[in-house]
Amino acid sequence: MASDPQMLANQRIVEDLASRLRRRQVVGSRQAALETLLVLRQVVSRARFSNVDQLVDVIRSVGRRLVDAQPKGRAHSFLYEYADFNHGSFITGTSEHSVGNTVRKVLHHIREEYHTATEGSTPAPAPTFSIAKFVSQGQPRKQQTVQKNDAAKVPLKENDPDDPDSFARTLKPVLMEAIQDVFDELETVYDNISKNAKDHIHSDEIILTLGKSKTVESFLKAAAHHRNYTVIVAETAPSFVFSSFHDHGLTRHFTRYGGREMAKSLSSAGISTFLVPDSSIYALMSRVNKVILGAHAILANGGMFATSGALLAATAARAYSTPVVVCAGQFKLTPLWNLYHEYGALDFGDPSSVLGFEEGDLVDKVDVVNPYYDYVQPELLDAFITNYGDHPPSSIYRLLKETYDDEDNEL
Amino acid sequence: MSDFEIFETYQRLLKNEELSTPLAAILALTEMIEQSRAGTMFELVKELKDGAEELNLKSPNPISLNAGCELFIEFITLFPHPSANFSELKTELIRQGQQYVVEALTYRKKIAELAFDFIKDDSVILTHSYSRVVMQTLLMAHRRKRISVFVTEARPRGLGIKTAEKLRAVGIPCSVVLDSAVAYAIDKVDFVLVGSEAVVESGGLINAVGSNQIAIIAKAANKPFYALAESYKFHRLFPLSQYDLPSHNPKLLSFTQPRPPGMSLKTQSNNASEVNPHQINQEQIAQNNPDVDYTRPDLISLVFSDVGSLTPEGVSQYLVGMFAG
Numbered sequence: 001m002a003s004d005p006q007m008l009a010n011q012r013i014v015e016d017l018a019s020r021l022r023r024r025q026v027v028g029s030r031q032a033a034l035e036t037l038l039v040l041r042q043v044v045s046r047a048r049f050s051n052v053d054q055l056v057d058v059i060r061s062v063g064r065r066l067v068d069a070q071p072k073g074r075a076h077s078f079l080y081e082y083a084d085f086n087h088g089s090f091i092t093g094t095s096e097h098s099v100g101n102t103v104r105k106v107l108h109h110i111r112e113e114y115h116t117a118t119e120g121s122t123p124a125p126a127p128t129f130s131i132a133k134f135v136s137q138g139q140p141r142k143q144q145t146v147q148k149n150d151a152a153k154v155p156l157k158e159n160d161p162d163d164p165d166s167f168a169r170t171l172k173p174v175l176m177e178a179i180q181d182v183f184d185e186l187e188t189v190y191d192n193i194s195k196n197a198k199d200h201i202h203s204d205e206i207i208l209t210l211g212k213s214k215t216v217e218s219f220l221k222a223a224a225h226h227r228n229y230t231v232i233v234a235e236t237a238p239s240f241v242f243s244s245f246h247d248h249g250l251t252r253h254f255t256r257y258g259g260r261e262m263a264k265s266l267s268s269a270g271i272s273t274f275l276v277p278d279s280s281i282y283a284l285m286s287r288v289n290k291v292i293l294g295a296h297a298i299l300a301n302g303g304m305f306a307t308s309g310a311l312l313a314a315t316a317a318r319a320y321s322t323p324v325v326v327c328a329g330q331f332k333l334t335p336l337w338n339l340y341h342e343y344g345a346l347d348f349g350d351p352s353s354v355l356g357f358e359e360g361d362l363v364d365k366v367d368v369v370n371p372y373y374d375y376v377q378p379e380l381l382d383a384f385i386t387n388y389g390d391h392p393p394s395s396i397y398r399l400l401k402e403t404y405d406d407e408d409n410e411l
Numbered sequence: 412m413s414d415f416e417i418f419e420t421y422q423r424l425l426k427n428e429e430l431s432t433p434l435a436a437i438l439a440l441t442e443m444i445e446q447s448r449a450g451t452m453f454e455l456v457k458e459l460k461d462g463a464e465e466l467n468l469k470s471p472n473p474i475s476l477n478a479g480c481e482l483f484i485e486f487i488t489l490f491p492h493p494s495a496n497f498s499e500l501k502t503e504l505i506r507q508g509q510q511y512v513v514e515a516l517t518y519r520k521k522i523a524e525l526a527f528d529f530i531k532d533d534s535v536i537l538t539h540s541y542s543r544v545v546m547q548t549l550l551m552a553h554r555r556k557r558i559s560v561f562v563t564e565a566r567p568r569g570l571g572i573k574t575a576e577k578l579r580a581v582g583i584p585c586s587v588v589l590d591s592a593v594a595y596a597i598d599k600v601d602f603v604l605v606g607s608e609a610v611v612e613s614g615g616l617i618n619a620v621g622s623n624q625i626a627i628i629a630k631a632a633n634k635p636f637y638a639l640a641e642s643y644k645f646h647r648l649f650p651l652s653q654y655d656l657p658s659h660n661p662k663l664l665s666f667t668q669p670r671p672p673g674m675s676l677k678t679q680s681n682n683a684s685e686v687n688p689h690q691i692n693q694e695q696i697a698q699n700n701p702d703v704d705y706t707r708p709d710l711i712s713l714v715f716s717d718v719g720s721l722t723p724e725g726v727s728q729y730l731v732g733m734f735a736g
Contacts, residue, residue: 131511134486135642136718138732301713301722337529337713337720394724406719 006046013042014062018069021096029296030214032096033331034186036066040106041179050167052114056107063103063411070096097297097305097334100411102182104335104404109178111405117171185387189329190215192387194222200325200385205229205289208281208317211236211307212258213294215327217265219385220292224271231266232274232288234281235259236309238353238370258307278309282316291317293376295328295384300337300400302378302393304328311374314381323382330388335400335409347372415446417462418469431543433479433643434512436466440483441508444501451497452488459484472702474617474658475608478646483508485733518641518717523548526604526639526715532556534601537593537629540565540619541574542606544639549604550581559584561596565619567697590621594628602635602712609646610638610716612730614708614723617646617656620701626710635712642716645726647734650705663701 017039020026026035043062049055129140193215201207201223209216209231220231236259263275276284291313296305304310304326317324351368378393391399420442424435443462449455463480467473486507492500522544530536530552538545538560552558560578564587565571571587578585588596603625609617616622616638629636650656708723715721718729 129491130507130514131482131486132514134489134733135482135645135729138729139489140491300720394722397719397722397725398728401719 004048006048010043010046010062013039014065018066021066021070021099026096028214029096029098029332030186030189030329033098033102034183036099036102037106037179037183037186039066040103041176041183044110044175044179045172048165048168050165052110052171055110055168055171059103059107059110060408060411063100063107066103067100067411070099097336098331101331101334101404103411104408105182105331106179107408108403108405109182110175113174113178114171117174186329186331189331189387190218193327193329193385194219196385196390197223198226200292201227201229201290203227203229206232206287208232208234208284208288208291208313208322209262210234210259210293210309210313211239212262212265213307213327215329216292216294217262219327220266220271221269224269228272230272230274231263232276232284233259233263233266234276234278234309234313235263236307237278238349239307239309239372278312281309281313282319285316285320285322288317288320288322291322291324293324293326295326295332296373297334298326298328298332298384298396300335300397302381302384302396304376304381305373306376308371308374311376311380314376318380324380325383325385326381327385330386330399330403333386333396333400333403335404415443415462417443417465421466421470429516429543430512431641431644432470432476433482433641434515436463436476436479437483437508437643438512439466440480441505444505444508447501452500455501456484456488459487472608472658474646474648474656474703475644477657478609478644481647482643482645482733515641515643518643519544519547521717522639522641522715523551525720526637527551527555529602529635529637529713530556530558531601534558535561535599537561537563537588537596537600537603537625538574539563539571539603539605539622539625540568541570542639544641545604545606546574546577548639549578549583553581553583559586561586561588561600563588563590563593563621563625565621566590567693567700568619568702570619590624593625597628597632597634600629600632600634602637603629604637604639607638607640607644608703609644609648610640610714610723610726611646611648611650611705612727613649614711614714614721614726615650616640616706616708616711616714617648617650617703618706620704623653623704623706623710626706630710636706636710638706638711638714640714640716642718642729645716645730645733647730653701653705656701656703656705658701658703662699664699 017026017035020035021032026032040059040062043058044055047055047058049058134140197219201220205227207220207229209220210233223229235257237257239258259278260275263273267273293306293310293313296307298304306326314324316322349370349372351370354370355363355366355368357363378396381393384391384393384396386399388399417439421435421439424430424438425432427435430438440459440462443459444455447455447458449458459480463477463484466476466480470476487504490500490504490507492503526548530548534552534556536549536558538549540563549558549560560583562571562574562578562585575585575587605616605618605622605625607616607618611617616626618638626636648657653659711723713720714723714726716726719725
């Protein structure tokens, strides 16, 4: 199989993305999702399979490869002892959860397309109903409506011994369409989240946000078309953002302090903006009407990973009973329950942005830790605004169930 | 009405250590169908309902039993049956019931695997009373990780001691904690793990008395409180307070009427044994106290069940799916 030129080409593009992920040349969860989707599209279009399980296996192995390739956080000394036990399957020190999520979503779509395609051709299996099904799926009447017979369907034959490619040939066009749908969804994700921005931000409100999140940025700008309000941006030291992406991720610009970038962008859009140091978040909270945060990954329990400092802002907001709203695309939903890696998703940034080598005397004497992310518990959050509607943290698990198939939670 | 004795059947089934009360109730009901001479669905459902009612009245603690009965009867009323032959349908229903019980016996393992991912190495776990699903989870965790366990004594039935003995037998470090010492112990604990009698529609938990106070203490100390529940324990009930539980009755927590001191002396004077008339024994206390209590959903971090790890709110989704059309 490996000698197959198609397979080799597939392997090459997978390895290419894997190495770029490892070198952090693909940064940002949406970017990672997009790149993953491109790879998957190639893989599906070139893959040879004669039944759906083979296809699923191919995609899964690609997914596993990409997820494993990602940089695993390494912390120093005192953090090690906690990091030590993280060898279980649940512990993903991966930096871009959206890679795995995209793979899961594509798998879900493939199965869905497969089921609609096979429904007409194979005689519908006798409706088996059992108590276990009754518990997990509810009353029987609802599920029976699904069975519609489409006479005009092309017969789909799995494992055809005469023509093993016939299955792939019939199914591929619909699969490509399904992947295109996921693609379109990612392209329009910011607009769809910002659609209802004006319902969440009222005139003369003071909003606090943190760092630079594309989602929050477009959300705030969309609201500014309808409302006059003020934004306080914490500078979020020493976070960095990549300011230009045009050159296919290869020439990147580091800009330190995402908050500064954000403030610049918002004020140039005509929003009255204040830039404040992170240390003043608590002091300013009494004046703030709403905290709007971006997320890096949303977990099944309704908690999230977000830029370091988010936990500080959310805790301060709790002290003043200020609502905390999170804007995020559906691709950030991650079917993991936060376990015991509450010290920052095990992903650590460059210590030199905290303590540079110019302070040489000190560098020897201290360990510097610069975690990228905070884990924010669901209790501290009030709502998630996604391109699939607004949800309280407690119903995220349900959104996950609808988005992915349970069997893919572990790739 | 046949002369089938459902309660005896139920008690005979319960002798099987592995069968929990809802499953025993379901099996008892399937045996009832076998014996039944009902000629129509309506008659059959009526008979089953009467049988469930009889079980309910005769059992000392019918909450989880009711959950099983309601699930099975609801399933039967909604069962889509193409066959016109009623006796065929009856055999099918019996088969369904028995098949479910066989399947349901694997649920504990499934739950243990789900919960296992939440147990980190070197965890200190607090558990309450005795629960088969908790035991299975702890035993599984012990095989692959280091754990130590605090068990509450769980008066009045004292089942915590059974848990402790079993854990000790397999070599899990374990310590029995007084029910009144939970607050003292909580700072040493990483999380609380309890079984359940039933999980209700609000996502709240009905479990051996004392669970509620443990949950309150865990919340105050900011420790996760996890409940383990097989999905046949999801119960369509919406208690707003302890006193809404079906197990509550006015005799519980009643005040004893103080007797005039002179009178009690006179009646007791002939008695040879010199017992203090005001003495209170454990049995009296137990009779005056509840067996189960209700824990509010906001005190529960997660419910692990065979249908997945759920937030307490998630439980209602399943109940609505089954019981609301």
